[in-house]
Amino acid sequence: MAKKVMKIEPVRQKVIQQLRPKKRVCAYCRVSTDSTKQHTSYVAQVEYYKTYIEKRKDWEFAGIFADEAKSGTQVRKREEFLRMMKECENGNIDIIITKSVTRFARNTIDSIEAIRKLKSLGITIYFEKENISTISEQSEQMLTILSSLAQGESENISQNIRWGIQKRFRDGSFNLTCVAYGYTKNQDGELIIKEDEAAVVRRIYREYLNGKGSYVIARDLTKDNIPPVRTADKWSDCVVKDILHNPIYEGDLMLQKTYTTEVLPYTKKINRGEMPQFFIKDNHEPIITREQGEMVREILEYRRSQMGMDDRGKYQNRYKFSSKIMCKECGGIFRRQKIYIGKPYEKIQWSCKNHIENSKLCRTKPIREDSIKAAYLTMWNKLTSNYNIILNPLLDSLKNLRVSKEQEEEIENLNNRIMELTEQSHILSQVVQKGYLDSAVFIQKQNALNVEIEEIKKKRNSLLDNNGFETEIAGTEQLLEIIKYNPEIMDAYDENLFLHTVNKVLIGNSGEITFRLINNLELTEYADKGGGKA
Structure with a gap:
């Protein structure tokens, strides 16, 4: 059928x-x-x-x-x-x-x-x-x-460009596009000293040789209102160290300090021996003597070995709390310190850098590293025991959240404004092409339009990125996954677990330790109390 x-x-x-x-x-x-x-x-x-x-x-x-x-x-x-x-x-x-x-x-x-x-x-x-x-x-x-x-x-186009650059490296005809602080270029593209910046470079070398550390030098330059390096927002110890490490100030030039990977996705990396480098001695007029450069390198090497760093300038025993601990009062980053050095009861503590500089500006006191570890252990055990009433409802709520009507309208208005400004830019271009507008006026107006367009795009993209709470959802799901495979109460602090679950540690001046987790949820414990609040 x-x-x-x-x-x-x-x-x-x-x-x-x-x-x-x-x-x-x-x-x-x-x-x-x-x-x-x-x-x-x-x-x-x-x-x-x-x-x-x-x-x-x-x-x-x-x-x-x-x-x-x-x-x-x-x-x-x-x-x-x-x-x-x-x-x-x-x-x-x-x-x-x-x-x-x-x-x-x-x-x-x-x-x-x-x-x-x-x-x-x-x-x-x-x-x-x-x-x-x-x-x-x-x-x-x-x-x-x-x-x-x-x-x-x-990739073929990229390889051809790379070959051309390396050829110019080899025959010494490569022209630097970004000139180091302390120098500028003449009409022939040759490096010449920029005296006002060169004076700052000499000061940095002189003070470092006199025993000041890079952090103190950066602080004093800021205090004296010295304009920062052109590629930096402010003076910092990293900027000072970059100047101290650069052979350009002795009159030499090192080419291909960075390189771009040969296959997609292209990534710019520091050249640590993967690619050839090209050293040109006595390429230009020096700012410091070779003797000064050699002495600085000796001090740098000594301090690096004393601090347990490798030849790349990285800590051999990396401090896992570095850059994660912040001050609730002033927003400053905490720095690692040793106390009672050489004593049987030697300890490690973390202090707000602003409190170190001026305790009147920041009242947050140093905190022992073992107190942070103990607080994390307590917080994590509480979360593991109560994830069903904390994380699961949170995840459901995040997934049900929707962007407001007001936010939709704001995004629409910003898109309309971008289109209006873009059209104005097109009209300006047509006017200048026909000779009705002076070039200098065109450039001024064009730059103003471009700045406004970029700012509006950033605002719009920020609204778009926040639409849907993707970061919070992904972070909460990851925390639940971690708890699924680590459901037991912990007896001791686990460094690997800390690194995978915490974005920031916020220290308050009343002893509170707040852990901002990878889903932006903040849970608080106290350094001096066994309990805490979440």
Whole structure:
């Protein structure tokens, strides 16, 4: 007897088409980094895609997302691409049109991940040049091949550039783009001394040789209102140490101190022997004598060995609390100190750097390291015993939170303002091209517009990043996972567990120790009491 089969038509798609008959279609492109060409390219592409999309009666124009064509190799550097992905996740886009696979991404992994994510959301990508649509089942294999070719092209270009730079290293013709503090360049690109900065360099070397540490030198430079190094926000011990380590002040030049990895994703790293370096002796006029440089290196080496550091300047026994402990009163970072040195009861304590400098400005007293460990042990055992009434409800609440209507309106207003300012920028560009506006006035107005656009983008992106509480959700899930595999009450402090669960430790002036966990939940214990509050 033949079986009777009845086909049930998909209701969801039918309902969606009835409620929203038109597909919302956007375009993604990359435009030139040159300011004049960028505006022309952007306007042309907006016109092209608007016309292209509006020809279809079943399509609705959903905007254009355009990144500057600096590099397509890393998705995380492309703000508009990431904004487009968020719009897709929020259900505001049905189809994406882009010129080609190379315009979408030159990193195979990023490209395929993005395509798969969009396919899982039911969003189609159409590549014009290759005439490929991701709606077809056979598209992924072809896209993988094309993305790999695009990635290979990007890597070949990068290798050619790297070869050219290394050739200039070898023959000594490389011109520094970023000149070290204390120097500037003449018309021929040669290094010459900048006397006002050179005087500060000489002072740093002189004071270090006289016994001052890098931290004290930085503090005194700040106190004397000396303008900081051009690449730094303020004087710090790290900035001072960089100056003390740099052979440029003895008249020598070390090239390729950093390098970029050869394959995607490109990463800039400090050259620790992985690549050749090029040393040019007596390249330019020195600021200090070679004798001064040699004596400084000897002192640096001695202090490094005394502090238990390796030849890379890293602590051999890294302090796990470093940079994690902060002051609740003034926001200062805590520094490690030894007390009762050489005595049987020698101890380690952590002190706020601002309290060390001036106890009147910060009242937070030093705290023993073993007190912090004991407080963490108590806090973690409480959390482990009560995670069902703390973490699980918290996770449910976070997942149910939604962005407010006011926040949605603010994001919309910011996007509209960005579009208005961008249009003003385009008009300015057209006016100056026709000779109706002086170049100096154009540059001034253009810079002002660019600054305002960047600030609005940062504000908008901050709102977008906070939408959904992703950090808090991911952190809470990770804590629950850790507790799942470590459910027992601990008898002793576990350093590895601390590093995986705590972002910051906040010390108050009344003995409270607050642990800010990886999900931004803050739990408090007390140094002098066995109990505590959460």
